[in-house]
Amino acid sequence: DSGKLVPDALIVEMMKQRLQAEDCSKGFILDGFPRTVAQAEALEKMLKGLGMNLDAVVLFKVSDAVVIERLSGRRGCRQCGAIYHVRFNPSSKGTACQVCVGELFQRDDDREEVIRNRLDVYHSQTAPLIGFYSQRNLLVEVEAEKSSDEVLKTILDAPWGRSE
Numbered sequence: 001d002s003g004k005l006v007p008d009a010l011i012v013e014m015m016k017q018r019l020q021a022e023d024c025s026k027g028f029i030l031d032g033f034p035r036t037v038a039q040a041e042a043l044e045k046m047l048k049g050l051g052m053n054l055d056a057v058v059l060f061k062v063s064d065a066v067v068i069e070r071l072s073g074r075r076g077c078r079q080c081g082a083i084y085h086v087r088f089n090p091s092s093k094g095t096a097c098q099v100c101v102g103e104l105f106q107r108d109d110d111r112e113e114v115i116r117n118r119l120d121v122y123h124s125q126t127a128p129l130i131g132f133y134s135q136r137n138l139l140v141e142v143e144a145e146k147s148s149d150e151v152l153k154t155i156l157d158a159p160w161g162r163s164e
Contacts, residue, residue: 012042035126057133060144064119072112075104
C-alpha cells in the first residue's frame with residue numbers, strides 16, 4: 001500500500017516455488033518480477049538450476065506523467081471486480097459498475113502520492129535492470145504510450161520468444 005517493494009528474500013522464494021509448478025514447464029510470463037538487480041541475479045541463478053532460461057525481457061517505455069494518469073484513473077468494482085478508467089474507459093453508470101451496479105473504488109496504491117513514491121522506487125531500484133538485461137541481449141523496448149491495441153500488436157508481432 002505504501003509503494004515499497006516486497007523484500008528480496010521473500011519474493012525470490014515465492015518465485016522459486018511458482019516457477020517449479022507444472023503450468024510453468026512449457027514457459028511463463030513474469031509481470032513485476034524481478035524489480036531489483038539482486039532479484040534478477042537470483043532469478044538467473046534459479047532458472048539455471050531449474051534448466052530454464054529467459055527468452056526476452058520487455059520494457060514498456062512510458063513517461064512518469066502517463067503512468068500517473070493511467071494508474072490514478074483506475075477504478076474497480078468492489079462487487080464483481082470489473083475495471084474502469086475515469087478517462088479512457090468510464091462506467092456508463094458514473095460511480096457505479098455498469099455490470100452489477102456495485103460501488104467503484106480507487107485502490108490505495110493507485111492514489112497519486114503512492115504512485116509518485118512507486119515511481120521514485122522504480123527509478124532508484126528497478127531502472128538499473130535496463131542495463132542488466134541489455135548487457136545480456138534480452139531487453140526488448142516497446143513504446144507504450146500508444147493505445148493498448150497498438151502496444152499489443154507490437155508485442156505479438158515481435159520475432160522473439162514466439163513458438164508456432
